[in-house]
Amino acid sequence: MNAPAYRADPPEARYLVALDGVALIFHRPSGLTHILAPPAPQILEALAEGEAEPAALLERLRRDYDFGDSDDLEAALEARLAELETSGLVWRA
Template identity: 40%
Template structure:
């Protein structure tokens, strides 16, 4: 079964503040704050370009990150997308 495509929250719904190696993501819709590490903020930024699945996300992030040494980047990103969906920060497209 193919991975679903995900879309980011509408513009302005999330406020992302870097905190050293962590980032705080405040979701204005739910009034919740989430503390995350890389690559979560980068995934959200990449999804701002439109919905995509883990394979497409790997292609979008390949320019900014060295994904060759990350094993199966799409599988790793698929898990991160599921985590972001569980937090309510992305949703299936």
């Protein structure tokens, strides 16, 4: 069974302001303000290339970030995606 693919609004749907270590995001389609800690803003940025399943998304993130040898990266990414889904910033394609 394939893992679900996730999508996000294009970057122009978000107004992002960096505040000491977190990202303040105004989500234009909903009018809601979010405060996101890493890696959530980076996940949204990676989804700008288009929808992706967690494994493919992880590959995109690996291009820019060094994750070391940790095994549970995909599970951690899925947990962050679930949080972003709850906040309405990503959804299942």
